[in-house]
Amino acid sequence: MKHELITDAVLVSNYIKGDESALSELITKHKQKIYSFIYSKVYDRDITEDIFQDTFIKVIRTLRLGKYNEEGKFLPWVMRIAHNLVIDHFRKNNRMPKFSNTGEFSIFSVLSDSSLDAEKGMIKEQIESDLRRLIEELPEEQKAVLVMRMYNDMSFKEISEKTGVSINTALGRMRYALINLRKVIEEKNIILTN
Amino acid sequence: MAKLYSECPQKNDNLNPKEETVNFLLNYSKALSVIQCNKWKFEALLN
Numbered sequence: 420m421k422h423e424l425i426t427d428a429v430l431v432s433n434y435i436k437g438d439e440s441a442l443s444e445l446i447t448k449h450k451q452k453i454y455s456f457i458y459s460k461v462y463d464r465d466i467t468e469d470i471f472q473d474t475f476i477k478v479i480r481t482l483r484l485g486k487y488n489e490e491g492k493f494l495p496w497v498m499r500i501a502h503n504l505v506i507d508h509f510r511k512n513n514r515m516p517k518f519s520n521t522g523e524f525s526i527f528s529v530l531s532d533s534s535l536d537a538e539k540g541m542i543k544e545q546i547e548s549d550l551r552r553l554i555e556e557l558p559e560e561q562k563a564v565l566v567m568r569m570y571n572d573m574s575f576k577e578i579s580e581k582t583g584v585s586i587n588t589a590l591g592r593m594r595y596a597l598i599n600l601r602k603v604i605e606e607k608n609i610i611l612t613n
Numbered sequence: 614m615a616k617l618y619s620e621c622p623q624k625n626d627n628l629n630p631k632e633e634t635v636n637f638l639l640n641y642s643k644a645l646s647v648i649q650c651n652k653w654k655f656e657a658l659l660n
Contacts, residue, residue, distance in 0.1 A: 443635075468634055471634060472638065476641060
């Protein structure tokens with residue numbers, strides 16, 4: 420183990436000094452571990468290939484720019500870079516593979532549709548239209564503040580300037596608008612959750 | 614009996630990057646040049 424660590428450190432140092440074959444040795448030595456690690460997360464050969472390439476591009480740039488300072492911990496450092504790139508990949512795609520523990524492989528555990536399905540879409544529309552009707556019932560002043568805040572995304576400062584009242588009054592109207600909405604929702608037993 | 618396709622896929626031990634990928638990295642490294650100017654370091658890809 421110690422021998423391996425020293426060798427990596429020497430190879431890194433040789434590479435920084437300009438020995439290109441040291442990089443080749445480092446890649447050959449660790450490629451399987453790094454590639455398998457990435458593949459175990461993304462389960463896709465092409466994506467694994469891309470992430471593996473990006474990982475080493477980052478490694479090469481860091482080493483060449485002299486920013487590497489973890490001598491003796493080359494592999495964990497590369498693994499960390501690969502891990503971060505895997506996370507970036509999932510963030511970009513906005514999905515994480517989920518595996519149920521039943522032992523059976525289900526394609527739906529890997530494939531997911533982030534958009535709402537027809538039923539959920541209808542429920543969402545229904546909720547939004549119910550809410551709009553409830554807002555219509557509010558006193559004019561409260562309704563104006565709530566619409567400006569929630570639908571137009573205005574700050575209370577902007578609302579107070581537009582309506583010509585103080586910020587505190589605008590805040591108060593918002594508070595009463597929410598209290599009144601809750602009251603109506605509770606009284607009429609309206610369910611506004613998906 | 615019908616063939617079951619729902620079983621776990623066999624473990625693939627041959628998990629290595631493609632040769633082109635490794636070659637690309639080695640060529641990228643050779644082409645990458647770091648130019649130092651006072652305190653600044655610039656990267657340049659010289660193919």
